[in-house]
Structures are given as C-alpha cells and as structure tokens.
Amino acid sequence: MIQLNINNKVYEVDASADMPLLWAIRDLVGLTGTKFGCGIAQCGACTVHVNGTPVRSCSFPVGAAAGKMITTIEGVNEKIGEAVKKAWIELQVPQCGYCQSGQIMSATALLKSKPHPTDADIDAAMQGNLCRCGTYQRIRSAIHRAAEMI
Amino acid sequence: MEKSNNTQSRRSFLKVSSITGGGMMIGFSWLANLIPHEAIAGATATKDWIELTGFIKIFPDNRITILSPNPEFGQNVITSLPMLIAEELEVDWKKIKVEQGDYDTPRFKRQFTGGSQAMRMAWKPLRTAGATARFMLLQAAANEWDVPLAELTASNAVVTHKASNRTITYGALATAAAKLTAPANITLKKSGEFSLIGTPQKNVEGSKIVVGKSLFTMDYKQEGMLIAMAIHPTAFGMKLKSFDASEALKMPGIKDVFEIQVYKDGYVKAGFDTRTFNNLVVVVGNTTWEVMNARKKVVIQWESFEAYKEFSGMGNNKREDTIPAGLESTESHMKQMYEMQKKPGKVLRKDGDPEAAFAKAKKIMEKTYSAPFLPHNTMEPISCFAHITEDKALFVAPIQIPDMMKQSITANLGITADKIDMKLARMGGGFGRRAYGHYIVEAGLISQKMKAPIKLIYTREDDMSNGVYRPSYMVTYKAAIDENKNVTAIHVKGGGIPENAIHENRFPAGAFENYLAEGWDIPTNITIGAFRAPRSNFIASAEQSFLDELAEAIGKDPIDYRIELLKKAKANPVGKNNEYDAERYIGVLELVKKKSDWGNPKNKTVKRGVAAYFCHNSYAAHVVDLTMKDGQPVVQNVVSALDCGVVVNPEGAKNMIEGAIVDGIGNVLFGGLRFEKGVPIQKNFNQYRMIRMKEAPKKIDIYFVQNNIDPTGLGEPPFPPIFAAFANALYKATGKRHYHQPFINALNKS
Numbered sequence: 001m002i003q004l005n006i007n008n009k010v011y012e013v014d015a016s017a018d019m020p021l022l023w024a025i026r027d028l029v030g031l032t033g034t035k036f037g038c039g040i041a042q043c044g045a046c047t048v049h050v051n052g053t054p055v056r057s058c059s060f061p062v063g064a065a066a067g068k069m070i071t072t073i074e075g076v077n078e079k080i081g082e083a084v085k086k087a088w089i090e091l092q093v094p095q096c097g098y099c100q101s102g103q104i105m106s107a108t109a110l111l112k113s114k115p116h117p118t119d120a121d122i123d124a125a126m127q128g129n130l131c132r133c134g135t136y137q138r139i140r141s142a143i144h145r146a147a148e149m150i
Numbered sequence: 151m152e153k154s155n156n157t158q159s160r161r162s163f164l165k166v167s168s169i170t171g172g173g174m175m176i177g178f179s180w181l182a183n184l185i186p187h188e189a190i191a192g193a194t195a196t197k198d199w200i201e202l203t204g205f206i207k208i209f210p211d212n213r214i215t216i217l218s219p220n221p222e223f224g225q226n227v228i229t230s231l232p233m234l235i236a237e238e239l240e241v242d243w244k245k246i247k248v249e250q251g252d253y254d255t256p257r258f259k260r261q262f263t264g265g266s267q268a269m270r271m272a273w274k275p276l277r278t279a280g281a282t283a284r285f286m287l288l289q290a291a292a293n294e295w296d297v298p299l300a301e302l303t304a305s306n307a308v309v310t311h312k313a314s315n316r317t318i319t320y321g322a323l324a325t326a327a328a329k330l331t332a333p334a335n336i337t338l339k340k341s342g343e344f345s346l347i348g349t350p351q352k353n354v355e356g357s358k359i360v361v362g363k364s365l366f367t368m369d370y371k372q373e374g375m376l377i378a379m380a381i382h383p384t385a386f387g388m389k390l391k392s393f394d395a396s397e398a399l400k401m402p403g404i405k406d407v408f409e410i411q412v413y414k415d416g417y418v419k420a421g422f423d424t425r426t427f428n429n430l431v432v433v434v435g436n437t438t439w440e441v442m443n444a445r446k447k448v449v450i451q452w453e454s455f456e457a458y459k460e461f462s463g464m465g466n467n468k469r470e471d472t473i474p475a476g477l478e479s480t481e482s483h484m485k486q487m488y489e490m491q492k493k494p495g496k497v498l499r500k501d502g503d504p505e506a507a508f509a510k511a512k513k514i515m516e517k518t519y520s521a522p523f524l525p526h527n528t529m530e531p532i533s534c535f536a537h538i539t540e541d542k543a544l545f546v547a548p549i550q551i552p553d554m555m556k557q558s559i560t561a562n563l564g565i566t567a568d569k570i571d572m573k574l575a576r577m578g579g580g581f582g583r584r585a586y587g588h589y590i591v592e593a594g595l596i597s598q599k600m601k602a603p604i605k606l607i608y609t610r611e612d613d614m615s616n617g618v619y620r621p622s623y624m625v626t627y628k629a630a631i632d633e634n635k636n637v638t639a640i641h642v643k644g645g646g647i648p649e650n651a652i653h654e655n656r657f658p659a660g661a662f663e664n665y666l667a668e669g670w671d672i673p674t675n676i677t678i679g680a681f682r683a684p685r686s687n688f689i690a691s692a693e694q695s696f697l698d699e700l701a702e703a704i705g706k707d708p709i710d711y712r713i714e715l716l717k718k719a720k721a722n723p724v725g726k727n728n729e730y731d732a733e734r735y736i737g738v739l740e741l742v743k744k745k746s747d748w749g750n751p752k753n754k755t756v757k758r759g760v761a762a763y764f765c766h767n768s769y770a771a772h773v774v775d776l777t778m779k780d781g782q783p784v785v786q787n788v789v790s791a792l793d794c795g796v797v798v799n800p801e802g803a804k805n806m807i808e809g810a811i812v813d814g815i816g817n818v819l820f821g822g823l824r825f826e827k828g829v830p831i832q833k834n835f836n837q838y839r840m841i842r843m844k845e846a847p848k849k850i851d852i853y854f855v856q857n858n859i860d861p862t863g864l865g866e867p868p869f870p871p872i873f874a875a876f877a878n879a880l881y882k883a884t885g886k887r888h889y890h891q892p893f894i895n896a897l898n899k900s
Contacts, residue, residue, distance in 0.1 A: 015439075016402075023439040027377075032369035033362015035578075036438075037529055038610040042835035045529060073362030085360040092352055092801050095809055096224030097359035098366060098529040098578030123844035130835065132529050132579050133224050134812025136846035138805065 007075025017063025024062040033073035044129030047105040054109040073101040087146035095133035200324035202283040212321035217251040219258035223580030226802035238280030240304040253552040253572035263550040266766035266863020290327035350801035365576040382427035385828030390429040391453040398447040403440030419462035422554040424586035477828035487624040495668030498654035502664035507639035511630035519692035521891040522822035524620035530578020531613040536593035537603035548577035555587040582680035611833040617677030623688040627696040635704040639664035651685040660728035661715040683866035686765040694761035694874030738771040741791035746773035759878025763871035767862035768794040772875040785847040795859035814872030816841025
C-alpha cells in the first residue's frame with residue numbers, strides 16, 4: 001500500500017510503485033479532474049503539484065509521490081488558485097475544457113513563483129500545456145488578470 | 151413580427167408532453183455533476199417538474215431548467231442554444247439551469263454537432279419552443295384568472311395582470327399549462343426586440359470546468375466498471391492474422407484478452423460509419439495502468455490484406471468502393487498526386503473558352519499547392535462507456551451526431567433501437583473526429599463479451615494512428631494574363647487522397663469569363679473523415695494564396711483586387727451556380743480593411759497578409775501581422791471580420807473564432823502526418839508538433855458585420871482563410887512563397 005496525501009487528505013492506494021501518479025489519482029483515488037492526454041509528459045493535461053512544484057502526473061511514478069503533498073485541480077483553493085479560477089471564468093477561457101485543469105495547475109504554479117509574470121514568463125511556464133481548441137491568448141490574459149487580483 | 155407556424159411544428163418538432171418520468175436521470179453520481187440542482191433538491195425517484203415543449207422543465211418553486219439538445223464539444227452551444235429558448239420564454243437567464251439533453255432525437259428533432267449548422271438549424275425551432283411554452287403559460291394564467299390573454303404580460307418567469315395587479319409564477323402555472331394544446335401559430339420576436347440574444351453570456355459549464363468536475367466520457371465511472379483497450383494494426387493495409395495472449399493474461403488485474411470484429415460481414419455502412427480497423431485485439435482489466443502494461447505482452451501477427459469491396463450508403467444512395475491493398479507512404483502519395491496533375495481531370499465546371507484564353511495569354515502564372523493528412527488530435531483521446539444488458543444498452547459517449555450511430559449500434563450489436571440509452575458527455579474536442587462513432591460499437595461489443603460495464607480508452611498513440619484523418623490534397627491554380635495585365639482565365643485542377651477539395655462553384659468562379667475546374671481522386675486504404683471545414687480548409691489555403699500572388703503579379707492591392715473581382719461577380723456573375731453572396735464577401739473584406747488600417751498599419755515593423763473565404767454559410771476575412779524571430783514567424787496580431795448573421799452569444803462566438811485562428815496557424819505551420827509503408831510515423835506529441843503558447847498570436851481582434859440575417863455557422867468558417875492569411879504574411883516577411891504544408895519543413899531548411 002502506498003500512502004498519498006492529496007489535497008490534504010490521506011489515501012491508501014494498492015498500486016505498484018511504477019504506476020503513474022495520474023492513474024493512481026484517477027483510477028484508484030477517483031479524482032478525475034486530472035486528465036489523461038498523452039501519457040508521455042508532452043501535453044500537460046495531467047499537471048498536478050507535488051510539494052508545490054508542477055509535475056506531469058502521467059510520467060511521475062506513484063511511488064515517488066508517497067509522503068509528499070499532492071495538489072490536484074480539485075484541491076486548488078488557496079488565494080492564488082482561486083484568483084486563477086476566477087480569472088478563467090471572467091475571461092471565459094475554456095472551449096472544450098479538457099486541457100484546462102492542467103492549464104490552471106501550470107498557471108497557479110507560475111503565479112506562486114512569479115506573482116507578476118511577463119509574457120515571456122508565461123510562454124516559458126505554459127509551453128508544456130497543449131490546447132487544441134486554441135485558447136492560448138485567453139490563458140495569457142487570464143494569467144495577467146489573476147496576477148492583478150492577487 | 152416573425153411568424154412561426156406550429157401546425158407543422160407540432161407534428162415535426164414540438165412535443166408538448168405533460169409530465170415526464172424524472173427519476174431515471176438521477177442516481178448516477180456522474181450525472182449529478184451535470185444537474186446539481188436536482189441532487190440538491192433531492193428529486194430522487196419522483197418527477198417534480200413539469201415539462202413543456204420537450205426542452206423546458208419548470209419546477210413548482212419556479213426554478214427552470216432548459217435542455218440543450220446538441221452534443222457539446224467546445225463550441226458552447228450548451229450556452230447559446232438554450233439562450234434562444236430563454237429569449238422567448240421570458241425568464242431571467244441568470245436563474246436558468248442548463249442540462250445537456252440525452253440522446254433522444256425523436257424528442258429534440260436535431261442533435262447534430264457538425265457542419266457549423268447548430269445555430270442555423272436551431273434558430274427558429276428553439277425560439278418557437280420558448281415562445282410556445284410562454285404562450286401556454288400565459289394561456290394558463292388567462293384561464294385561471296378568467297381574463298383575456300392579451301391583458302397579460304410575461305417577464306422573469308412571472309405572469310402579470312396589470313389591470314388587477316395580480317402576478318403568478320411559471321412554477322404555479324406549469325401543471326395547467328402542460329394540459330393545454332400548443333398554439334398553431336406563434337409570433338416570434340423580431341431582431342430589435344431581443345434582450346438576451348446578442349448579449350455576451352458566460353459558458354454555463356465554465357464553473358464546472360475550472361474545478362475539474364467529471365464532465366467527460368474519460369471521467370465516467372460506474373460500480374464494477376472494467377477498463378478496455380483495443381490494439382489495431384500497426385499499418386494501414388494490414389489486418390489481424392493471429393495473436394497470443396498467454397503472457398498478457400498472466401498480468402495482474404487482467405480479466406480477458408479477445409478479438410472483436412467491429413462491423414459484421416456484409417454490413418452496409420451508414421453515413422458516419424467510417425471504415426475502420428475492423429478486427430481488433432482487446433485487453434480488459436481492472437485499471438488503466440494494468441491494461442496498458444498487459445497490452446504490451448500480447449504477441450500479435452498482422453498480415454497484409456487484398457483489395458476488397460466496401461458497401462455503404464443509406465436509402466437509395468448506395469455506394470460501392472474498392473479499397474486498395476498495399477502499404478502507402480507520403481513519398482508515394484506525392485508522386486501519385488503529381489502524376490494525376492499531368493493527366494486530364496474530370497471537368498467540374500467550365501465557363502467560356504479557357505483553352506483559347508490560355509492560348510492567347512501573354513503570361514501564364516501557375517502554382518501548385520499541397521497539404522498532408524492531418525490527425526484531429528482532440529485533447530481527450532477517444533473513449534466510450536458501454537453497459538449492455540438484456541433490457542438496456544447504456545452508453546456514455548462523446549459523439550457529434552448520435553442518431554447517425556443508431557443503425558450501426560442496432561446492426562452490429564444485435565440490439566433494438568428502443569434499448570439504446572445514450573448520455574451525451576461533454577467532448578474534449580471534436581473537430582469532426584467524433585462524428586465517426588465506431589468506438590461506440592467497439593465499446594458495446596466489449597461490454598457484451600464481458601457481460602459488464604466497460605470503458606474503452608484509446609491511448610494517444612491509439613488515437614493518432616487510428617485513422618479518420620483529414621485527406622491529403624494537391625491543387626494547381628493557373629491564371630492567363632494578357633498584355634494589359636488583365637487576368638483572362640483561371641484554371642484550377644486538383645485532387646486528393648481519396649477526395650478532391652475543389653468547390654468549383656465558389657469564388658473566384660463567377661468572376662472570370664473563362665474558368666475551368668477539374669478534379670480527380672486517388673483511392674487509399676488510409677481512413678479519412680471530416681476535419682473542421684472539410685475540403686475548404688485546404689482549397690481556401692491554396693486559392694487565397696494564389697489570388698495574393700496573382701494580385702501582386704498584376705500590380706494590385708490584394709484586398710482591392712478581391713473586392714474588384716467580387717464586384718464583377720455581383721454585377722455580372724458568370725455562370726449560374728455560384729454558391730456565394732458577393733456582397734457579403736465584400737462586406738467582410740471592407741470591414742477587415744478598415745479595422746486593420748490596411749493601407750497604413752499602426753505597427754510599421756510587422757508584415758501583413760490577408761485572406762477571405764466563404765463556407766458553411768458564413769463569410770470570414772483575416773489580416774495577419776507577423777514578424778520573424780530566429781527564423782521563425784511570430785504572429786503579432788490578427789484582425790478578423792465575420793459575417794455570420796445575428797451573433798447570438800458574442801462571448802462564445804469570439805472564443806471560437808480565436809480558436810479557429812490559432813488552430814489554423816498551428817496546422818498550416820506544423821500539421822502533417824507522414825506515412826512510411828502504411829505506418830503513421832508520428833504517434834504522440836513528442837513527434838507530432840502542435841501549436842503551443844509561444845507560437846499563438848499575441849493579439850486577436852474580432853469584428854462582426856452587423857445585420858439582421860438569420861444566424862449561420864461559426865465553428866468552421868474562420869478556419870480555412872487563416873491558413874492563407876498566414877501564408878501571405880509569411881511571404882511578406884520572408885520574401886518566399888510557401889506552397890507545401892506544413893511550412894515548418896521549408897522554414898527549417900532555409
């Protein structure tokens with residue numbers, strides 16, 4: 001059994017240590033806000049925070065997450081995360097919405113390290129998150145808007 | 151006032167039922183996410199609402215829910231379609247709950263996401279539904295108070311009789327209203343009377359999306375549900391020969407490994423039954439990771455197939471195609487297409503005497519364009535939930551046109567249509583890919599075999615290498631130019647694998663006395679399907695690049711030259727079958743010219759390109775401003791002008807247009823699936839490049855032509871012209887024309 005601390009709640013999961021954190025979160029814990037997009041850390045749909053750092057959970061073994069603080073989209077509720085979600089609604093970012101959990105997780109992590117990011121900072125931090133619907137410019141504006149709100 | 155005739159509607163569209171069974175939708179934990187208010191209200195087993203017109207649920211406490219009929223894949227019809235109903239119903243939009251309707255096309259009449267038709271087709275019927283319900287509620291109040299209906303007004307879900315200072319809620323009237331007969335004729339508001347239509351409204355599911363609610367098929371679960379994955383041939387042109395599952399079956403959590411045949415032998419395919427890999431090896435287990443590991447242990451032998459005949463079609467429109475054998479490659483495709491360009495094609499349209507004009511020409515400009523196969527790459531890979539039991543076939547499916555799957559489900563799963571219960575999950579992107587629901591049949595077959603609820607999941611690799619691609623195309627445009635730099639003839643000839651992209655009756659047909667369009671096609675065993683603005687997405691890129699180059703060759707401004715041609719086509723159209731409205735075409739060009747300060751751009755450092763196109767009943771024009779940085783284009787700004795008639799929800803409309811712009815730039819620059827020996831070479835995003843944040847335009851400004859024309863589509867129309875607007879700007883920035891997509895190949899060589 002592996003003990004996971006997800007969104008300040010402790011879960012015991014019966015998983016092999018090499019199972020990607022993504023599948024432990026989705027299949028075993030049952031939180032489905034974290035999305036599967038590519039399985040090889042190329043699209044960012046599965047982004048979660050491990051000890052505050054954004055990681056691609058599809059390529060992060062669950063064994064390595066044991067004992068660490070994991071935050072998923074369902075647990076984004078502190079000041080910065082709330083501002084990001086609010087900005088996402090205010091600027092109507094989502095289209096299909098499938099990638100947006102991951103986008104919000106990356107954006108939240110960015111604002112934690114850089115409360116007032118430049119466009120170049122945003123490009124760098126969000127480069128790993130794909131959006132086929134093409135909401136990038138709204139994401140950019142929403143990150144700036146969230147920065148204003150914080 | 152616009153009159154809507156209900157006598158026909160009553161038969162063909164409106165179902166005025168009284169109380170419906172409510173309990174059946176409740177109890178799914180997943181669906182509770184979709185309809186939280188009902189969970190909160192504790193409306194578990196009993197119906198506690200009254201349904202009017204099939205689209206509206208009214209609760210006794212005056213809560214109102216509107217059902218959105220169309221599947222949602224990001225175009226935000228789940229907001230805009232209910233807005234049509236709410237406008238006429240006279241309710242406070244902020245208090246309205248919206249629910250996704252299940253698959254029930256007899257009730258909703260049209261549940262079709264595709265072809266940019268949702269708003270166009272819903273415009274009158276859904277407003278009529280709202281107006282009909284309002285009328286019935288007013289009539290119920292008139293009966294209750296014994297006053298003339300004309301003395302009553304409705305607003306914010308309350309009926310008022312001013313003369314006696316009485317009010318009553320819709321909730322209190324609903325039971326009586328539902329017993330009334332729908333009016334034969336109903337008067338709809340005219341455009342100046344709208345209070346909701348035309349106002350920017352937020353996505354009704356936005357607040358669920360940003361907290362990661364389970365809205366998608368991928369997220370669906372049910373007690374006892376197993377996970378299934380299907381292994382398809384590694385190459386087009388191959389089929390399953392045999393497999394050995396002994397090692398896979400020993401893996402932890404694995405329940406079974408078996409073969410399924412998607413379509414039965416001799417099955418005549420309907421419109422959206424795409425040809426698919428028909429024999430698959432399926433691995434079923436408890437969790438996704440276990441199935442992913444076990445599938446690697448299945449040892450499979452594939453073999454090449456012989457050419458075969460395939461039958462498709464509905465009603466009298468039967469079709470027989472021969473599917474060629476062989477392992478195809480991108481290189482051989484290009485050779486084949488160039489060969490076809492040398493031979494005469496099938497004449498699609500001929501005006502005047504183009505041969506004579508070309509013979510007399512002082513100069514002939516000839517340019518050839520090509521584009522590769524494109525995978526849809528929806529961010530949510532293909533998935534489907536199925537639970538087939540004796541009395542019910544439950545599906546949770548991401549499907550654009552559910553009713554088109556009815557024949558396939560009944561024929562290939564051997565169940566009757568009345569047993570189909572399909573929940574339409576929010577789709578993580580569609581772009582045409584999810585019009586083709588072979589995966590519903592696959593999921594059904596797996597559930598039948600396992601006698602259990604199952605969720606079929608495609609990995610990204612499964613998805614990208616599974617087919618249903620945008621076809622590969624080639625086209626050559628030729629212009630005859632006389633000694634006075636007049637263009638005297640246009641010749642367009644092209645084709646594709648396996649279909650040509652030429653719309654012979656679209657602009658510039660109609661603007662030239664001498665015009666010839668020829669087409670051809672090359673059969674393939676690679677499967678193809680609709681991809682956001684099918685055919686238009688390629689032909690516009692070529693046509694609008696060619697017109698740009700032609701304008702330059704004859705010394706004219708590219709916008710002015712297009713307008714000049716369109717004015718000619720408007721005043722004296724050549725030919726009878728021209729599909730476009732030249733005036734509306736001119737309208738978007740003039741608007742984009744003005745809004746972009748075309749002649750005198752504010753930012754002098756950018757290079758600009760323009761393009762315009764008409765498809766799916768709407769008109770779009772873009773001006774792209776770009777600069778080059780380290781040999782790569784950076785789009786600084788896009789100015790867009792759209793004419794789609796009345797814009798119902800400007801907020802959602804703008805988002806979709808922005809998306810089309812980003813998507814188009816991504817595809818023209820990076821998009822392209824390569825084949826070697828039948829194998830799609832790129833299988834995931836480490837190999838297949840998609841547009842990312844830093845390549846997206848820094849700014850997009852969108853303007854609509856203001857008119858009162860009934861709304862037309864928006865999901866597709868802004869997409870085709872962005873390819874060429876980008877190409878034309880890239881030429882201005884680099885001095886080099888790009889003819890072969892994706893442009894990144896040539897950019898990286900130079």
